[in-house]
Amino acid sequence: MDIPRSCTKGRRFLVVASIMGLTPVAALNQAITVSSISLNPASVAGGNVVTGTVTISAPAPQSGFRVQLGSSDPQRAQPASLLTIAAGQLTGQFVIQTFPIDQHPGTVDPDPTTTISAWDPSTPKGVRRTASLTVTPAALAGMTVETPIPSGTSADATVMLSGPAPASGVTISLTSNHPSDRTMPSSVAIPPGARTASFVITPNPEIYDRTFEIQARRSSFDTKQTQLFVRIPEPERLTCLGRPSNLPEFTGGNDVKCNVRLDGRAPFDYGVTLESSDKDYAIVEKLVTVPNGRWDTDLVVQTKPVGQPRTVTVTGNQRGKTVSVTFRLVAARLMRVVVDPDPATGGQPVNVTVSLTGPTISPLSITVDSSDPSVFQVLTPITINAGGTVGGQEVSTSELDQNRTVRATARLGSASVQDEFVIKHTPRPDLLVSVITARPTARFYVRNWGEADAPASTLEVQTLNSAGDVVGRTALQVPPLPRQVGQAYLQLPVSCRGCRLYADAPNEIKESNETNNSAIVQ
Numbered sequence: 001m002d003i004p005r006s007c008t009k010g011r012r013f014l015v016v017a018s019i020m021g022l023t024p025v026a027a028l029n030q031a032i033t034v035s036s037i038s039l040n041p042a043s044v045a046g047g048n049v050v051t052g053t054v055t056i057s058a059p060a061p062q063s064g065f066r067v068q069l070g071s072s073d074p075q076r077a078q079p080a081s082l083l084t085i086a087a088g089q090l091t092g093q094f095v096i097q098t099f100p101i102d103q104h105p106g107t108v109d110p111d112p113t114t115t116i117s118a119w120d121p122s123t124p125k126g127v128r129r130t131a132s133l134t135v136t137p138a139a140l141a142g143m144t145v146e147t148p149i150p151s152g153t154s155a156d157a158t159v160m161l162s163g164p165a166p167a168s169g170v171t172i173s174l175t176s177n178h179p180s181d182r183t184m185p186s187s188v189a190i191p192p193g194a195r196t197a198s199f200v201i202t203p204n205p206e207i208y209d210r211t212f213e214i215q216a217r218r219s220s221f222d223t224k225q226t227q228l229f230v231r232i233p234e235p236e237r238l239t240c241l242g243r244p245s246n247l248p249e250f251t252g253g254n255d256v257k258c259n260v261r262l263d264g265r266a267p268f269d270y271g272v273t274l275e276s277s278d279k280d281y282a283i284v285e286k287l288v289t290v291p292n293g294r295w296d297t298d299l300v301v302q303t304k305p306v307g308q309p310r311t312v313t314v315t316g317n318q319r320g321k322t323v324s325v326t327f328r329l330v331a332a333r334l335m336r337v338v339v340d341p342d343p344a345t346g347g348q349p350v351n352v353t354v355s356l357t358g359p360t361i362s363p364l365s366i367t368v369d370s371s372d373p374s375v376f377q378v379l380t381p382i383t384i385n386a387g388g389t390v391g392g393q394e395v396s397t398s399e400l401d402q403n404r405t406v407r408a409t410a411r412l413g414s415a416s417v418q419d420e421f422v423i424k425h426t427p428r429p430d431l432l433v434s435v436i437t438a439r440p441t442a443r444f445y446v447r448n449w450g451e452a453d454a455p456a457s458t459l460e461v462q463t464l465n466s467a468g469d470v471v472g473r474t475a476l477q478v479p480p481l482p483r484q485v486g487q488a489y490l491q492l493p494v495s496c497r498g499c500r501l502y503a504d505a506p507n508e509i510k511e512s513n514e515t516n517n518s519a520i521v522q
Helices: none
Strands: 035-042 043-045 048-057 063-069 077-079 080-085 091-098 115-119 129-136 140-146 155-161 171-175 188-192 197-201 210-219 222-231 235-241 247-251 255-262 271-276 287-290 296-303 308-320 321-328 336-339 350-356 364-370 382-384 390-395 404-414 415-424 431-437 443-449 457-464 470-478 487-491 500-502 517-521
Touching: 035 115, 035 129, 048 063, 048 080, 048 115, 048 129, 048 188, 063 091, 080 091, 080 271, 091 129, 140 210, 140 222, 155 188, 171 197, 188 197, 188 210, 188 404, 197 210, 197 222, 222 500, 235 308, 255 287, 255 321, 287 296, 296 308, 336 404, 336 415, 350 364, 350 382, 382 390, 431 517, 470 487
Parallel strands: 043 129, 235 321, 247 321
Antiparallel strands: 035 048, 048 091, 063 080, 063 115, 077 091, 115 129, 140 155, 155 197, 171 188, 171 210, 210 222, 235 255, 255 296, 271 287, 271 308, 308 321, 336 350, 350 390, 364 382, 364 404, 404 415, 431 443, 443 487, 457 470, 457 500, 500 517
């Protein structure tokens, strides 16, 4: 379709053709330009990030629309070099990275601005859109202090900058009222690149119900204040250590040792009122005192024997703060069985003792079994009377030729406890005869090499015929001989060649070796 030139007069027309219900649209010579650029925020402390937004005059084409970005001072603020706005979109966002300013805030008035530009890179001489960005030195943004705190404790405090510290770092001066009643640094340094620094404020332990005014100062026009309040401590926890830890168990009749702890150090003798939920079986003092300067103190709960488990709660209260601990009182149980002495000597009695975890509410009979009844056996049960915790019995042991390990098992209902002990072999004497000479009459020694003393004994001189038969006997008395070193020197009154000397001839002494008692006079 032709349009007469006289009708156009330099104007643009939108031509629409419709064929069989279809209406394609074509824009003639329609150019997209950068309409505007905006920054959020427009003023920022160096080191923070700024978000920029570019708006174009028409939706971006299918391939997107590229926007060139620039900065008048890249050392202060640097945007991304290129932004591509997605197809069909009118806007796109980009990031500007700013850099710390190494000067005190407010020393340059006004703060210098940086110009951020956006343009179509395909038309370098086209229109540029700009926005101004003010990058300021990082200022003191705030200060936080842990408050309130109980007396005798310290408070953690933190100073914060509005941006990262420059390469030289930042030093913040610190002051407060009542300087003699607290300890804290006079300044705190924020290292390069950091935004915060922490310090500790420690009031004197005796201080309570006191407010401290804390001031942080970077310059005369850049200060922050906050308050620290020191209060009187409160009860923090009440514990009674036992097993299991979730609900400790204690045997009724025993004292239960507990501890009450404050959340701070007591600035004076600090009283905590106590109460028991079961005054018949668990008794506590009405008041326990945490001494001046202490965080905690111990207390005792007196309990009574019980037949069945009972749950008890002990409560501590002061200044409206309540702490409590709950535990169970249980009946006495078997705790241990002990055989003494260990090791024992065969043939000597031993003491068998059984003990409970606490006093029993009624008499108990405890049986004790033996792993080797031929050596050790408890014939009757051991009794523990009402209110008692221990019972015992003396038990005999058998003589042994070699050591044995025995296990004693005490039983009460389904519960049992064991003790393993050693019964050593029974020490015995051992008599030997040593002939010195046979002429003119026999002279000899009777020695005791055994582990036990030998009592007085009889030595028999046996006269033998050529066949070795005993044809005559003469008895000599041997005095008692100490163990291992004892010996007796004896001499026969007449010559007796070929006689046999036989120690302990009647076998009245039980020896460790019965086969070495004789010697022949040659």
